[in-house]
């Protein structure tokens with residue numbers, strides 16, 4: 001069945017889960033160039049003086065076909081000689097920077113220092129990797145997510161997520177985003193969209209940082225329908241701490257909890273086969289993307305469903 005061709009699809013995405021669905025969309029849409037992915041930058045940080053944007057890189061590497069297939073982040077076939085050398089000097093080198101991956105951070109750091117916007121930097125890097133869709137950072141200014149934990153006090157995101165393997169208990173999330181706003185490019189993309197998707201990313205860690213800087217208000221006055229994809233299967237995250245954090249913040253760690261969290265921001269939700277939610281419009285599908293064909297299949301099912309009513 002030929003898919004109704006949406007003129008322009010905008011997807012809000014975080015890391016690995018968002019990148020996988022974006023990849024599926026690129027593979028199943030008639031024209032991948034009509035896809036824009038707005039990506040969380042709350043996980044960004046400076047490390048060894050390098051400007052690192054993990055979610056932007058994960059989406060870019062995935063859509064460029066060069067992402068590490070096991071981890072989802074980093075580059076396929078990358079090496080760790082630099083990390084080994086850092087450790088030889090006694091550095092604990094807790095963040096897994098690959099040798100080829102560093103090229104991305106070097107250019108991003110250099111271009112930021114030259115006054116180039118993160119939006120333009122992302123365009124240049126994506127073009128270099130032949131990415132067929134448009135990848136936009138949610139903002140051009142830093143908006144770091146800080147994790148207030150019970151056991152270790154306030155942690156910058158990557159210390160919580162990578163150094164401490166997201167084990168500390170979260171007391172609250174803090175988004176250091178005063179005076180940070182959606183970029184004009186992202187705002188224009190949302191306004192022009194005839195379908196908006198919230199990818200199966202962590203609602204609290206990956207999607208809320210986007211909503212929190214002004215996208216919630218933009219979605220509240222959206223013209224296009226907005227569909228979320230649950231990142232949980234049977235109350236468990238496919239990858240990462242989504243269910244753990246929802247429970248720690250007294251939310252129901254289930255597809256229904258996700259639907260409630262997004263509330264009126266969404267017109268429909270895609271949930272795992274066999275599950276149910278209070279929302280009227282729900283599509284049951286196998287939302288586990290085990291491999292690349294799964295990604296394209298799920299994206300196709302979502303677009304076909306949306307084509308009927310969105």
Ligand code: FO1
Nearest residue numbers: 015016043053054057073074095096097162
């Ligand atoms: N995640 C890890 O769990 N361990 C790592 O060592 C790690 C290194 C890393 C390097 C570059 C990059 O772009 C991402 C990296 N990630 C790593 C993933 C990243 O921390 C998370 O995927 C996001 O920030 C959360 O979505």
